[in-house]
Amino acid sequence: MAKFLGRHLIAELYDCDEEILNNVTEIEYQMTKAAIECGATIVTSTFHRFLPHGVSGAIIISESHLAIHTWPEYKYASLDIYTCGDSVDPWVAFNYLKDAFKSGRQEVIENKRGMFETIGVPNDSLHKVEVK
Amino acid sequence: MAKFLGRHLIAELYDCDEEILNNVTEIEYQMTKAAIECGATIVTSTFHRFLPHGVSGAIIISESHLAIHTWPEYKYASLDIYTCGDSVDPWVAFNYLKDAFKSGRQEVIENKRGMFETIGVPNDSLHKVEVK
Secondary structure (H helix, E strand, C coil): CCCEEEEEEEEEEECCCHHHHCCHHHHHHHHHHHHHHCCCCEEEEEEEECCCCCEEEEEEECCEEEEEEEEHHHCEEEEEEEEECCCCCHHHHHHHHHHHCCCCEEEEEEEEEEEHHHHCCCCCCCCCCCCC | CCCEEEEEEEEEEECCCHHHHCCHHHHHHHHHHHHHHCCCCEEEEEEEECCCCCEEEEEEECCEEEEEEEEHHHCEEEEEEEEECCCCCHHHHHHHHHHHCCCCEEEEEEEEEEEHHHHCCCCCCCCCCCCC
């Protein structure tokens, strides 16, 4: 089986709750909760509310990142959930967030990042090389 | 022509300089410079160096975000450059960074985010609705 370093969900969330999408505190809370739900370890994060509307933010996790941009005026959010390693399932975070933002429709692409064969490392390499 | 809110470059940088990929100060500097080069407005950013190696970071720009994760041990970096609006060209940032990290090979997908037709808004809508 082809091996890779990470799984990156590129998600489009339509028909969301526009009040939630404009609430930076709520979005940061829900994104943080989604990261924890899927088993990720949060390293650092940053969120910002734009004027007149819209929120952007990113959470760096040990296993890569989650990022969001919202357009409350269109009830739309673009969401990236990128995780590395076998212990974290990005789909758990996705399913959590689509419900949290009350999204009526979604589109998701799962993109594999860092294919071992293309990088040129053996298939039994680790997603992080351990130093003993 | 189909309209959309943003352009998202999903880039794989291979055969990079491993010392640069392990230097959090250098990576934050080059990512910041790339954002400025492509005409973006930086809002906030966060970068982190992992032990024993590797750097992760994200820059929130008014026009969306840039994010990077590096595996110096594999000379590999995964890079996301996501910009909205017509005034910023994500390819300028990509070309700047592939040179900055001395990448010998790259793969890039350009993914359109927030297709107007799928969101369900008229084709002449703005990437941000102006409030007068």
